[in-house]
Amino acid sequence: MTLVPELSSQLSEYLTQSRVALAIASAEDDNPLLMVNGAFTALTGYTAEDVVGQNCRMLQRDAPNVEPRARIHEFLSRDRQPNVRTPIINFRKNGEPFVNLLYMSRLRTLDGEARYIFASQFDVSRSQPELLADYDAALRRTLGNLTPVAGEAGIVVEGTLLTIANTAATIAQAKMMLADLDGPVAHA
Template sequence: MQESDIEPALKNLFDNSSIALALASTDRDNPLVLANEQFYKLTGYDSTDVIGRNCRFLQRRSDGECASNDEARRKLHAFIHGDEANVRAPIVNFRRDGRPFVNLLFMSKLKASTGQVRYIIASQFDVSRTHPDLLRAYDDALGNTLARLKPLLDGHNVMVEGTLATIANSTTTIAQAKLALAELETNSPY
């Protein structure tokens, strides 16, 4: 699947979103087929670095260092291979320059009217050092983006599955994410 295969309205939503978004195909290893400028600003990568690759490359720094992310990986694996409509999990990622950050990852399956998953949409947010008001603003922006996404997909026999309850703020999740980052930074040369 190529970016040219993606509906123009969906591309327009990505281009005009104030939050980091990525779209993965359900082919092979869930390669990214679209990401927006906010995603590139957050990660430091550009389209030539990410399109066609699975997002898991963000979990490893160029020198090979990798955060454990065991709990997040279990949640993401269960989401990809299970019946869950969406998932939200903190995961330690690395920017292109090697700096770690805690990504509060939201993923949702976009299904055709036949029930077949067509895409996986993901939103990323750096909660490493985020003030609670910024997280609330992000949650509101994500909710608005998903609400705008639904009518865009209706004409294409694709729907966002699940509820917006998944994006509810979780203080425990944020605290765990910050602890994981602190442990990583203690052992990191960066």
């Protein structure tokens, strides 16, 4: 894991220790990754050295991801949209596809400047609904604990988990995305 020099050591340590797969990207330019934690590496197979400085879209390779990309683009282009949550097809370093339930929100300075993009990842490809519920609970705890730690560093965590959709619907959508990826592609 690469530490982001602008983040306080307490905030960096918190992100590093989280069991939830997390990444921090710059809120500027092409949103290059600034840090990823060990859970991100365990999920994707990519180390910090592999991905820091790159945009996370490299995880998508050539997957179409039309709707998820539109939702992410909308989030990134609308400064006042607090967060986004969408399933998206990603690929592990070894080339294995998975459906990532991506959650993104902005981290702002106290004067309102969007400084970072906070992202959480979870593999919902073949998950059971209870595992997604466990992840949702872990992400709620992560965001709840992150807020005061970030506040001490002069960073405001934007957004809430009100964006969590129906768990069963999310699992069903993920399975359909993976089936589309695994199945034969028919062109009209």
